[in-house]
Amino acid sequence: xxxxxxxxxxxxxxxxxxxxxxxxxxxxxxxxxxxxxxxxxxxxxxxxxxxxxxxxxxxxxxxxxxxxxxxxxxxxxxxxxxxxxxxxxxxxxxxxxxxxxxxxxxxxxxxxxxxxxxxxxxxxxxxxxxxxxxxxxxxxxxxxxxxxxxxxxxxxxxxxxxxxxxxxxxxxxxxxxxxxxxxxxxxxxxxxxxxxxxxxxxxxxxxxxxxxxxxxxxxxxxxxxxxxxxxxxxxxxxxxxxxxxxxxxxxxxxxxxxxxxxxxxxxxxxxxxxxxxxxxxxxxxxxxxxxxxxxxxxxxxxxxxxxxxxxxxxxxxxxxxxxxxxxxxxxxxxxxxxxxxxxxxxxxxxxxxxxxxxxxxxxxxxxxxxxxxxxxxxxxxxxxxxxxxxxxxxxxxxxxxxxxxxxxxxxxxxxxxxxxxxxxxxxxxxxxxxxxxxxxxxxxxxxxx
Ligand code: PLP
Numbered sequence: 001x002x003x004x005x006x007x008x009x010x011x012x013x014x015x016x017x018x019x020x021x022x023x024x025x026x027x028x029x030x031x032x033x034x035x036x037x038x039x040x041x042x043x044x045x046x047x048x049x050x051x052x053x054x055x056x057x058x059x060x061x062x063x064x065x066x067x068x069x070x071x072x073x074x075x076x077x078x079x080x081x082x083x084x085x086x087x088x089x090x091x092x093x094x095x096x097x098x099x100x101x102x103x104x105x106x107x108x109x110x111x112x113x114x115x116x117x118x119x120x121x122x123x124x125x126x127x128x129x130x131x132x133x134x135x136x137x138x139x140x141x142x143x144x145x146x147x148x149x150x151x152x153x154x155x156x157x158x159x160x161x162x163x164x165x166x167x168x169x170x171x172x173x174x175x176x177x178x179x180x181x182x183x184x185x186x187x188x189x190x191x192x193x194x195x196x197x198x199x200x201x202x203x204x205x206x207x208x209x210x211x212x213x214x215x216x217x218x219x220x221x222x223x224x225x226x227x228x229x230x231x232x233x234x235x236x237x238x239x240x241x242x243x244x245x246x247x248x249x250x251x252x253x254x255x256x257x258x259x260x261x262x263x264x265x266x267x268x269x270x271x272x273x274x275x276x277x278x279x280x281x282x283x284x285x286x287x288x289x290x291x292x293x294x295x296x297x298x299x300x301x302x303x304x305x306x307x308x309x310x311x312x313x314x315x316x317x318x319x320x321x322x323x324x325x326x327x328x329x330x331x332x333x334x335x336x337x338x339x340x341x342x343x344x345x346x347x348x349x350x351x352x353x354x355x356x357x358x359x360x361x362x363x364x365x366x367x368x369x370x371x372x373x374x375x376x377x378x379x380x381x382x383x384x385x386x387x388x389x390x391x392x393x394x395x396x397x398x399x400x401x402x403x404x405x406x407x408x409x410x411x412x413x414x415x416x417x418x419x420x421x422x423x424x425x426x427x428x429x430x431x432x433x434x435x436x437x438x439x440x441x442x443x444x445x446x447x448x449x
Contacts, residue, residue: 001036001043008033008045022146023158037064040422040429042409050404053421053433054411055367058220059278061256062324062333063422069284072323076316085112085312092313095321099280099291102261102325105270107291111305112313116251116277117145119288120214123273124149125307126292127212127245130299135205137198138214139174141222144249153214156222157387172201174215176225178361178372179380191228199238207242212273217263220252221413224363224370232269239272245296246271251288255279256328256423259338259366266365272296279423281324287317328423337423340430341366345419348434358383358444369419373399376449382415383447395447402440408433 011033021029035045040063043049055061062069076091083089096110111126113119124136138144140155151159152167173181175194182193202210213235219225232248239246248271253263256279260266264274273296277288311317328334341364349369353359360374373383373396384396396412403410403417411418421433 003047004045039063040425050409051433052409054409055422058252058420059283061279061423062282063424068327069323072319076319091315091318095318098325103291104264106294109292109297111290113288114286115288117147117150119275119290120144120150121147123247123275123290130296131211133211135168135209136212137170140171143221187228191231195234210244212245212247214247216249218253232267247273249275251277256334256337257368281321284320285317333423337366344430356441357448371417373415384415399444402443406436408436
């Protein structure tokens with residue numbers, strides 16, 4: 001497409017006049033007007049092209065505008081655009097069959113939602129009804145969505161202005177060795193102490209009051225902390241010991257992001273409920289869901305499930321999921337994510353860390369990486385304070401601006417840059433992105449001791 005600044009200006013003007021944006025002070029934002037996208041790139045109306053190292057909100061796992069997914073949506077639109085969830089329709093049946101065929105263990109039933117938060121919402125509802133217990137435990141370093149239960153489960157500061165104080169959620173510390181809440185020095189210590197802390201939390205809350213423990217398999221927005229080996233198995237044991245439903249939130253980590261279909265596959269752990277969204281169809285049409293174990297499904301075999309959505313299992317969304325999953329399998333896209341992580345991004349980011357004093361830690365797997373930026377590698381003082389805004393956040397804002405000016409679109413959260421390109425990213429695109437990041441990081445280095 002040719003640049004068209006006049007159209008871009010009109011798009012921007014209508015946006016500024018009438019679109020109310022998520023998470024924003026409406027008068028303080030300046031959204032980029034986007035003209036198009038393909039694969040790992042998108043471009044604006046001025047003709048500037050950006051390498052999408054954010055996958056938007058870490059959802060375009062198959063890249064932008066994959067022709068097979070676009071065609072599947074077009075074909076489904078011509079056949080049957082919408083139908084109520086009470087009917088059996090082909091794309092919904094097929095999407096459920098394909099998803100259940102890949103989820104771990106006996107997660108054989110799929111309840112479809114329009115996105116991740118609704119998936120979490122329904123997982124919590126199922127856990128409470130299944131156990132007859134009120135409370136849910138989740139990690140401080142977490143993001144689970146913006147609807148009522150999901151935002152209360154969320155640990156990050158976006159919960160604060162939403163907190164009713166009466167949601168029945170108790171937060172605990174999950175393992176994170178670099179900023180260990182347990183003053184641990186090794187992953188083994190961190191794992192053992194985190195499990196002891198979680199079990200203590202359960203015991204002191206009263207196990208008979210706890211319906212569920214909800215965890216991101218690999219926490220995403222909160223910082224991509226890959227759990228130590230043994231942690232998730234340990235949580236599984238605690239859940240079994242106290243009759244608690246184990247919910248893994250794979251909304252961000254699922255569908256190839258970590259180099260496996262699900263992050264849980266790295267550790268062979270089987271939760272009772274697993275939430276998904278984003279990568280299931282790369283967000284081409286809104287879709288999420290809960291994969292449900294046979295035992296929890298049995299609770300609702302004779303007793304009605306008191307939850308539903310007009311668009312549960314929407315045909316266009318499900319058709320795009322069928323095409324996405326089939327294409328990812330046939331084109332080896334999950335394997336590509338694993339290989340790019342092991343051969344290009346992991347080694348490349350570690351090499352950047354050696355040369356840039358602002359990089360305190362590199363962590364991740366697949367196409368799911370975080371750079372933890374610091375002022376001082378010894379004290380590990382973050383480049384900007386927790387939940388910084390305005391002037392306090394200027395170093396991170398400058399770094400993000402430097403990336404964008406160089407043609408790299410980053411995912412930035414607090415004192416971190418997340419390197420989260422599509423699972424389809426090529427070797428040369430990944431290397432180009434690393435080179436652009438290398439240059440931009442000099443902006444962060446200026447703030448180091
Ligand atoms: N859970 C996790 C782990 C997420 O990363 C997100 C979104 O980033 C959500 C839930 C919420 O998903 P949605 O924004 O589709 O409601």
